[in-house]
Amino acid sequence: MRTRLPEPLSLGITTNGIRLKRFLPQMRAAGLTNINLSLDTLEPAKFPFLAGRPLEWHARIMDVMHEVAAQEDCFKLKLNCVLLKGANEDEIGAFVDLTESLPIEVRFLEFMPFDGNSWSANRLVPQADMIEAFQKHLEVKGLPRAERLPPDSLHDVARLWQVPGWKGRIGVISSMTDAFCGGCNRLRVTAAGELRNCLFGEEGWSLLEKIRNGASDEALVSQVGDAVQRKHSKLGGKRDMFELRERGDKALPMIALGG
Template sequence: MGPKTNTLTDTFGRAHSYLRISLTERCNLRCTYCMPAAGVPLSPKAHLMTADEVYAIAKTFVDHGVTKIRLTGGEPLVRKDFREILQKLASLPVRMGITTNGITVDRFIADFKKNNLKDINVSLDSLDVQKFKDITRRDYFERVYNNILLLEKEGFNVKVNVVLIKDFNDSEIVDFIGLTKDLNISVRFIEFMPFDGNKWNVKKMVSYAEIMKLVNTAYTSEKLLRLQDAPNDTTKNYSIKGFKGSFGIISSVSNPFCDSCNRLRLTANGCLKNCLFSSSESNLLGLFREGKSIIPSIAKAVKAKQKIRGEMDTLEKLKESNLHSKNRSMITIGG
C-alpha cells in the first residue's frame, strides 16, 4: 500500500489528513470539564508510546496521507522527552501544532522555532483569576496569560481555547473578544461537550446561537465580519472591524461539522480513535510491538467511522449519559 491508497478515507468519502497525537495522560491542571474530580487511573509508563514509537506510528499515517499533526495531552509539555519527540516528528513532511495549557511554553520557544512548530493553541477558560482557579483547581492564571502575550509577541499563530459553561464564564464572551482588538490571536469559544466523569448537562452548554446573540448585542452588523473558514475547519470564524485578531465558535454539540471531518486521534497508550465522541478504539501500539502491520487496523477503524458524532447524531442521544460514559474522560483521549 502507498500514499495513494484509500487507507484513510472512510465510507462517507472523508479523507483523513489530520492526526492528533496525545503524548501523555498527565497534566499540571485539573480542569473540571476534562478530568473527573477524583482523577483518572493512569496507564503504566510501559503502556505508553515511546518517542520512537510515536514517530514510527505517526510516519505510517503520514505515508498514507496525513499532512498535519497536532500534539496534545494531558499536557504534552510535561513529558520529559518532549523535545526528542518534537525533533523526530519535525522531520516528517507535515504542518506541526500543539495544544497546551500554556503554563510552561516560555521554556520551549526556541524548540518550537527550531522545529518549525508555528500553530499553538492555549486553553484559557476565564479572564478572572478566581474563576480560573475554580475551573483548573490550580493558581496559574498570570503565568498562562503572560505566556499567551509572549507567544503572540514571538509571532506564533496563537489560538485561545475557551470552553464555555453557562452561568460560569459565558458573561466573559465579549471580554475575550476584546483581547483581539490589540492582539493578533484567535479566540475560540467551544461548546461544553460530554465525556466520562465531567458531569455534562445540556443546561450547562452555551450554544452557537446563544453566543452569537451576545455578540450581536455588543457589536453592530457593520462591525461584525464573517470570515472565510479554511477547508475542514471546525470553527465558524469572525472578526470585529478594526481589530487585529479574530474569534470563532466550535459548535460540536448544537451544530456539528462532521461532514467535513478529517481528524483522527492517537491516544498516549497507542489507541486509535476515529472520532472524539466514539467509545471504540483500535490498539495500534499492541500490534506494533508484536511486529505486525498496523495498516489493516487503521483502515478498518477509519472505515468504521460513523457519519455523525460516533452515532450520537441527535441532542437527545447526547443526553443519554450511558452513551458518553462509555467513552474515555477527555484527559485520556487528548484534546
C-alpha cells in the same frame, strides 16, 4: 513522509499551557505549527472552579499565551474557551477583545458530554447565543459588527468571524446544536499513544503498543487507514447530544482526548 503527501500535514497540540513555554523550541524544530490553548476564564478567581487547578496556574497560562502569540511566524494560536451558563458566559466580550491586538483565534465551544464533566443541556450556551453576545458587546462599545469569514478549508470545525481591522479572529464551535461532523478530517493521538478518530468515538487503536512491538511504517499507516474507514458520519455514531450523555465510561474525559 510529509513530503509524499498531496498537501502539507498540519501538526498541532492541545494543551493547558502549564509547561508549554519551555518546550516551544523543540516544537518548532519538530515542525509543529498549531497550538490550541485551553482557557475558560480570564478572571484568576474563577480559574480553580472552572479548571480544577491551582490559582497560580492562571498567570502562567496568560504568560504563555502572550509568548506564543509573539511567535506568530512559527505558530498559529487558538484559544479554546468552553462556555457554561452562569459561569463564564459573561466573559465573552473580554475574550473577543483579545483579538484586537493579538494574532490569535479565540474559539468559543459549546459544552460537550464527556466522562466526569457533569454535562447538562441546561448549562450549554448555544451557538446563536454566543454570536448574539459578542455582536452586542461590540455594538455597546460603538464598534462595527464582526464579519463572517469564509472557512480556511473545507475541513474547518469553527465558524469564523473578525472585527474589521482587528488582528485576530473569533471562532464558534457548535458541536451540539449545529454539528460540523461532515467536513471533519481530524485524528487525535492521546498522551497514552492511542489513536482516536473522533472526540465522541468509543473505539481506540494503540499506536504506541504497535511501535513498541516493532511495527513497520507500513503497518502503522494501515492501522491509521483502518481507523479512518471506521469514522462515523456524525457524533461518533450517536444521534444527538442526549445520546452522547449516555455513553458512561466509554466516553473518555476531554483531558485525555485534547480538543
